[in-house]
Amino acid sequence: MGVDERIAMLEADAAAALIALERQRAGLSQVLERLGHVGATVLPQPPSQRWKGFAEAAYETRLRLLRGRFDDLLATVENAVTSTDAAIAGLGSHVG
Amino acid sequence: MSDDVEISGGGSTVVASDELLWHAELLRQLSAEAQELVARLGVIDSSADGWSLARAGGPWAAARAEDAIDSARHQLYGIGEESRGLSGALLASAESYARVERFVGHLSEQASAAVGYLTGVLLPLTLLWLVPALSGAAAGAVLGTVLAPGGPKAVIAGLEQWVKENSRLVSNPTVVSLLRSAIMSSDDAIMGAVHVPPSIAALLGDEGVGLTGVGMTAALLSTVGGKAGILGETGVRTVQTSETTIATPPQGFAERMERVPNGDNGGSQLLVERYSIPGEPDRFEVYVAGTADFSPLATDEPWDMTSNVAGVGGLPAGSYRAAVDALAQAGVTPDSPIVFNGFSQGGLIAAMLAGSGDYNTAGLLTFGAPAGNVALPDTFPAIAVEHSEDIVPATGGDQINPSVIVARRDVFGDTEVPTYEIFPAHQRDTYTSTAHLLDEQHSTLLMGAIHTLDNFGAGATEIVATTYHAERVPG
Numbered sequence: 265m266g267v268d269e270r271i272a273m274l275e276a277d278a279a280a281a282l283i284a285l286e287r288q289r290a291g292l293s294q295v296l297e298r299l300g301h302v303g304a305t306v307l308p309q310p311p312s313q314r315w316k317g318f319a320e321a322a323y324e325t326r327l328r329l330l331r332g333r334f335d336d337l338l339a340t341v342e343n344a345v346t347s348t349d350a351a352i353a354g355l356g357s358h359v360g
Numbered sequence: 361m362s363d364d365v366e367i368s369g370g371g372s373t374v375v376a377s378d379e380l381l382w383h384a385e386l387l388r389q390l391s392a393e394a395q396e397l398v399a400r401l402g403v404i405d406s407s408a409d410g411w412s413l414a415r416a417g418g419p420w421a422a423a424r425a426e427d428a429i430d431s432a433r434h435q436l437y438g439i440g441e442e443s444r445g446l447s448g449a450l451l452a453s454a455e456s457y458a459r460v461e462r463f464v465g466h467l468s469e470q471a472s473a474a475v476g477y478l479t480g481v482l483l484p485l486t487l488l489w490l491v492p493a494l495s496g497a498a499a500g501a502v503l504g505t506v507l508a509p510g511g512p513k514a515v516i517a518g519l520e521q522w523v524k525e526n527s528r529l530v531s532n533p534t535v536v537s538l539l540r541s542a543i544m545s546s547d548d549a550i551m552g553a554v555h556v557p558p559s560i561a562a563l564l565g566d567e568g569v570g571l572t573g574v575g576m577t578a579a580l581l582s583t584v585g586g587k588a589g590i591l592g593e594t595g596v597r598t599v600q601t602s603e604t605t606i607a608t609p610p611q612g613f614a615e616r617m618e619r620v621p622n623g624d625n626g627g628s629q630l631l632v633e634r635y636s637i638p639g640e641p642d643r644f645e646v647y648v649a650g651t652a653d654f655s656p657l658a659t660d661e662p663w664d665m666t667s668n669v670a671g672v673g674g675l676p677a678g679s680y681r682a683a684v685d686a687l688a689q690a691g692v693t694p695d696s697p698i699v700f701n702g703f704s705q706g707g708l709i710a711a712m713l714a715g716s717g718d719y720n721t722a723g724l725l726t727f728g729a730p731a732g733n734v735a736l737p738d739t740f741p742a743i744a745v746e747h748s749e750d751i752v753p754a755t756g757g758d759q760i761n762p763s764v765i766v767a768r769r770d771v772f773g774d775t776e777v778p779t780y781e782i783f784p785a786h787q788r789d790t791y792t793s794t795a796h797l798l799d800e801q802h803s804t805l806l807m808g809a810i811h812t813l814d815n816f817g818a819g820a821t822e823i824v825a826t827t828y829h830a831e832r833v834p835g
Contacts, residue, residue: 284407287404288405288408288429291403291404294400295397298397306386306393307386307390308382308383308390311380311383313363313377315376315377315380326446327446330439330442330443333442336435337435337436337439340428340431340432340435343428344425347421347424347425348422350421350424351421351422351424351425354422355419
């Protein structure tokens with residue numbers, strides 16, 4: 265295989281990878297948007313009143329931990345988006 | 361005022377605040393969302409796999425993105441499991457709270473039934489022993505009532521004043537609960553007095569098959585009272601008082617409560633709305649007013665204490681017969697779909713109509729009604745709104761229908777109980793404010809039921825609202 269052929273093949277691989285990364289980026293954006301909606305509408309806020317006959321303190325602690333885990337998840341998905349953006353930029357410069 | 365609303369019934373064994381049930385529902389939804397997003401991230405991850413990226417000379421950033429996606433999947437999975445567990449724990453806690461409440465309630469019922477029975481058995485002996493003292497006291501009371509400046513009216517006014525001044529006591533949830541227990545055991549006292557064997561009494565009463573109960577006591581009171589000149593039933597006459605076209609059917613709790621007529625001072629006691637929907641038979645929504653006259657002596661007002669007692673006793677109260685007459689005048693047939701609403705005695709009448717089997721009932725909503733003892737089928741959504749401090753629903757005994765959703769609010773909570781009304785927790789305004797609060801609730805059980813009622817009049821091209829006034833007549 266000649267150098268030109270190898271370059272052409274690498275460029276084709278890079279172009280395919282770029283398309284895949286862009287698809288990944290679009291998918292991650294949708295997930296991030298969905299998580300924003302879930303965080304605003306589904307993730308419970310701390311209770312606003314006393315719940316008769318219920319161990320509120322234990323529940324509030326677990327809910328606080330859950331909300332913390334949800335914040336960590338958002339940060340992780342944002343990190344995936346940032347890294348994907350960087351990968352697209354890096355690969356794009358090769359393909360371009 | 362307190363905004364705490366407790367939800368029970370509706371076929372569920374859970375007793376919990378609306379907010380707790382809403383949290384359980386949200387956490388269940390969160391778990392489902394997490395599961396779906398784990399799957400979606402899996403698809404995203406496979407769209408740009410590491411090997412292809414490596415072959416294309418992909419930068420390190422691509423590998424970091426892939427790690428982050430893997431990590432996000434694990435985190436989401438954990439969140440899904442945690443929220444599912446937490447939702448289950450909330451419901452389990454509400455369930456065990458309800459179980460303890462039921463157990464304590466059952467013990468209390470049995471104890472009060474036994475005390476009631478014993479009181480009945482010992483009554484003749486006790487009376488014999490107390491006759492001299494009682495006759496003195498009774499004679500004093502009667503003489504006091506008759507000879508008091510202003511006569512019996514003044515005594516009743518004085519009693520009203522006492523209740524107002526002691527509104528904190530009569531509006532205490534514990535007192536209300538004790539009254540409910542006392543009323544539930546009143547049939548046991550009667551059976552004890554006539555020497556029904558204890559085992560048979562237990563079998564017949566509320567704690568057994570429920571052949572006797574609150575209704576039996578009220579029916580007895582109505583019958584005996586009628587012979588003594590009080591609580592005596594009469595004939596009724598119902599006439600239409602107005603007819604108007606209105607724009608929309610009611611939505612939610614507050615709009616329904618606000619449509620219940622105020623029958624005080626000779627006002628109309630019934631409102632019937634007829635919904636015309638093209639291609640369908642007419643359907644109706646009915647609103648029944650609360651008690652207008654609290655005197656045990658029947659005047660011309662059928663929404664009185666006589667109807668209250670007869671109604672709790674399951675007898676054809678004057679107000680019930682007036683409502684049946686109004687429905688017939690409005691064109692309601694046994695097949696017409698119909699929703700019943702009512703406040704106080706109106707709620708009792710609404711429940712009796714809904715449970716009579718004479719109508720094609722599609723829903724029931726009551727506010728502060730002594731209707732716990734009215735048997736209802738579970739074929740339509742039924743909601744009973746009560747205040748923990750309201751003595752009136754307690755006079756109807758315990759709620760016997762597991763399918764009825766009971767929304768109970770501690771209306772005063774830690775705040776001062778007002779003394780300007782006789783029963784501050786039973787006021788129309790207080791129930792209207794609770795109705796507004798209920799419109800802001802979230803639990804699927806409560807809101808699902810009210811949304812079913814809200815859809816009842818959907819698609820109506822014409823709504824005609826007709827009011828009726830009824831009065832007692834001899835016969």
